[in-house]
Structures are given as structure tokens and as C-alpha cells.
Amino acid sequence: RKEVEQDPGPFNVPEGATVAFNCTYSNSASQSFFWYRQDCRKEPKLLMSVYSSGNEDGRFTAQLNRASQYISLLIRDSKLSDSATYLCVVNGNAGNMLTFGGGTRLMVKP
């Protein structure tokens, strides 16, 4: 099993739709969880950290499910500008290192 696994997509959704991505991780002792966004031919940028209690930032909601070892990202009212690849990041089996998932590509259409 990969340390951090994501559905590569692409997820094609219309503007205004709600879309959710899941990411599974293998290390039950993981403590740090993040979502990054990467635009085409650009560097990844931190979108949000994921806390045990879940957290929300505008149209974005991140949740952690420790029992099933996955984190999720929900995007409400999708905008064209949300089109990007979303990377799930977890401190993996090495303990003190972050491991990046392969990313899920989102395409929002007019």
C-alpha cells in the first residue's frame, strides 16, 4: 500500500458544483495533514492544514478520519479558478518527514 494515495482524476465538474476528494494514508501514527494546490507548471501552494476537529476556510472544508485513515477536501460552489491539482500531504512512515500524494486533478467547466 502506498504511504499516501489519491484518485488522480480528472474530476470534471460544472461551475457551482460541490466536489469532494479523499486521500488515504498508511501510517496510523501520522500527526500532520495538509492539502496543497498546484496550478499547471507552477509550484505547490499550501491550501490548508487539516485538524482533528475538521476545519473550514470559505468554500473549502477539510476533515480527518483517523479510524479509516483518510482525509478529505470538500469544495463548495466550484469556480473556474479552482481548476488545479490538489495534493494530499501526510507525515508518513519515516515519522518526521512529509509525504506527498500523487495529486487529484480538478477541472471546473463553465
Add this chain to the structure above:
Amino acid sequence: DGGITQSPKYLFRKEGQNVTLSCEQNLNHDAMYWYRQDPGQGLRLIYYSQIVNDFQKGDIAEGYSVSREKKESFPLTVTSAQKNPTAFYLCASALGGVYEQYFGPGTRLTVT
């Protein structure tokens, strides 16, 4: 302005030449990382450094070398031993191993 910089943005080299990519940060971060990204693929870790004068190999270190003589600088040398060096190279820094990483804008290296 705090941040992480990489130069140059685009780099072209002939096969057989070594090339050094620059990465500088003024965020006072202890940890620095180098990743490689091929088209349509995820990030792969080349080398990382948790503290000055110390660094470790990542998943794909063969054909690469690094140094960490100063806290703010972590240059990557792509040697002629790297079989497929053409890629997008990303440098990142963080307070420490489990903290969020901040990325530079990347260097696109093309070797012909």
C-alpha cells in the same frame, strides 16, 4: 519580503555537463528539500536537509549532489551521471520535518 527563491527559472544544458540549481530562503527555516517533478507526475524527493552541514538522500538521489553550508542556502547539482535530467525542479523549506513546506517557483531544466 520573506520567501524562498530559485534561480534561474529556465535552464538549458548540453548532455554531459554538470549544472547547479540555486535555492535560497530567508524564512529562517531549518529544513530544506529538493524535489523533481516530471510532466503529469507527482513530486519525488531527491535530497533533504534538516540542519546546516547535514543532508540525507531521498528516493531518487542518484546522479544528484547537494551541500548545506549555510542555513539559507541549499544548492542542487545535477551531474552528468543523472540519466534523464530534464524535469521541473522544486525547492522547499520548512520549520522542521513535520511542518508545512513552502515552495520556491521552481527551475525547468532541459538537457539536450
